[in-house]
Amino acid sequence: MRKPALQLAAVLSMIAATLSIPVAAQGEPIRVAEFVADCQLSHRLPDDPIVLPNLAGASHSHDFFGNHSTNARSTQQSLEGQTGNCDPAVDISSYWVPTMYRNDTEIAPTGITFYYLGEGVNNPAGIQPTPYGLKIVAGNAKATGDADSIARWSCLHAGHVNPSKNFVECPAGTMLETYLDFPQCWNGRDLDSADHKSHMSYPVAGGCPSSHPVPVPKLRMVLRYPVNGNPAGLRLSSGTGQTMHGDFFNVWPRAEMERRVRNCLNVVMKCDHAGNHG
Amino acid sequence: MRPRRQPRIAALLLAGLTLTACQQAPPPTPPQNGYGATERAFVELSIATDEQALKLVDTPELVENRKTEIAELRKLLDAPYVNNHAGHDMPGMPTDAEIQLAATSPDARKQFVHAHLTEQLEVLRSAGTAITHPPTAEVVKLMEQHRAAELTLTQP
Numbered sequence: 001m002r003k004p005a006l007q008l009a010a011v012l013s014m015i016a017a018t019l020s021i022p023v024a025a026q027g028e029p030i031r032v033a034e035f036v037a038d039c040q041l042s043h044r045l046p047d048d049p050i051v052l053p054n055l056a057g058a059s060h061s062h063d064f065f066g067n068h069s070t071n072a073r074s075t076q077q078s079l080e081g082q083t084g085n086c087d088p089a090v091d092i093s094s095y096w097v098p099t100m101y102r103n104d105t106e107i108a109p110t111g112i113t114f115y116y117l118g119e120g121v122n123n124p125a126g127i128q129p130t131p132y133g134l135k136i137v138a139g140n141a142k143a144t145g146d147a148d149s150i151a152r153w154s155c156l157h158a159g160h161v162n163p164s165k166n167f168v169e170c171p172a173g174t175m176l177e178t179y180l181d182f183p184q185c186w187n188g189r190d191l192d193s194a195d196h197k198s199h200m201s202y203p204v205a206g207g208c209p210s211s212h213p214v215p216v217p218k219l220r221m222v223l224r225y226p227v228n229g230n231p232a233g234l235r236l237s238s239g240t241g242q243t244m245h246g247d248f249f250n251v252w253p254r255a256e257m258e259r260r261v262r263n264c265l266n267v268v269m270k271c272d273h274a275g276n277h278g
Numbered sequence: 279m280r281p282r283r284q285p286r287i288a289a290l291l292l293a294g295l296t297l298t299a300c301q302q303a304p305p306p307t308p309p310q311n312g313y314g315a316t317e318r319a320f321v322e323l324s325i326a327t328d329e330q331a332l333k334l335v336d337t338p339e340l341v342e343n344r345k346t347e348i349a350e351l352r353k354l355l356d357a358p359y360v361n362n363h364a365g366h367d368m369p370g371m372p373t374d375a376e377i378q379l380a381a382t383s384p385d386a387r388k389q390f391v392h393a394h395l396t397e398q399l400e401v402l403r404s405a406g407t408a409i410t411h412p413p414t415a416e417v418v419k420l421m422e423q424h425r426a427a428e429l430t431l432t433q434p
Contacts, residue, residue, distance in 0.1 A: 046369055054316040054408035058323060058401045060366045142364055239365040
């Protein structure tokens with residue numbers, strides 16, 4: 001009669017693995033290297049300061065979070081000294097994603113969280129502050145299916161709905177959510193590149209490759225949209241759910257970024273919005 | 279002697295890495311009147327828009343203008359062309375769904391052609407104020423002239 005218990009344990013550990021829940025062993029405290037910024041929708045524009053710099057009105061529609069001033073002409077110099085809408089307020093970085101539509105009506109995300117994590121590399125003590133002015137694009141705006149997409153859609157409060165690279169049908173009373181992990185290995189030299197991707201890389205086997213040797217915080221974007229039910233009418237300004245992508249323009253004040261990396265990520269501690277841990 | 283030197287080398291490497299990470303070099307200055315990021319983005323976007331428009335427009339003059347523009351735009355490329363906007367809902371770029379609908383409805387085609395012309399003209403006007411590279415600016419001007427004439431030509 002031990003079989004059911006074993007099965008239950010196996011199922012529980014599978015669920016934990018799927019949800020990336022750290023399982024505490026022998027009473028050890030769970031240690032997570034993390035600091036966070038919770039932001040709001042700031043504005044919506046057909047602009048993209050990374051992919052279509054200076055070309056106002058030339059892009060598909062984007063939802064901008066954080067820095068209130070972001071537009072096609074934004075530069076590091078234009079963004080600094082502005083205000084944003086993130087908690088903590090010191091994070092005046094710019095973040096943006098394609099606009100979501102349901103039958104041609106825009107849908108704004110209501111939960112917008114940016115986690116800065118120490119996971120993904122085996123040596124979090126070696127993580128360096130994200131360089132000031134660094135631009136990162138994650139996801140594939142040109143995805144034509146699941147094979148070339150890293151998008152992830154799931155349902156908040158409905159873990160039984162399998163995640164998918166395209167929109168999923170969320171039960172009534174739940175919300176559609178999407179996760180996007182940004183590459184966290186920097187080439188140590190360029191704040192941007194011609195294809196806006198090749199100066200960054202994902203880690204390989206727990207370490208940054210020699211071509212991109214500098215580990216920086218892993219940025220994970222989690223967005224929650226107030227929609228559920230049949231996803232047939234949903235689309236992004238870049239196409240299907242598989243084309244979900246995110247852009248990040250780092251203008252965290254240098255000292256604030258450095259303090260958080262040191263206090264939270266290097267020592268593997270979960271910090272609050274102010275960058276402190278208990 | 280080598281073992282004793284290793285920590286110093288390690289420290290130097292670490293210092294180098296830290297220095298690199300902290301240098302926070304300012305973004306490269308856009309070349310004055312050169313073919314920079316804005317020009318590259320405009321050329322790639324315009325080729326994608328024109329190629330998609332060729333699937334929509336049926337007036338001979340519009341077809342000819344698109345082909346001329348694509349040829350001129352391609353001359354400006356400094357790297358192999360990549361379509362970064364396929365499948366996107368870009369201003370002035372007809373979507374596949376619009377092209378399909380236009381194939382079955384002349385009214386829809388007229389409407390989508392008009393949207394293509396007016397929206398791309400907006401993009402061209404924006405590009406006209408942003409682009410400093412003279413050969414690219416010439417193509418912007420050519421395309422603006424084409425769109426203005428085409429709007430007159432296709433007036434209902």
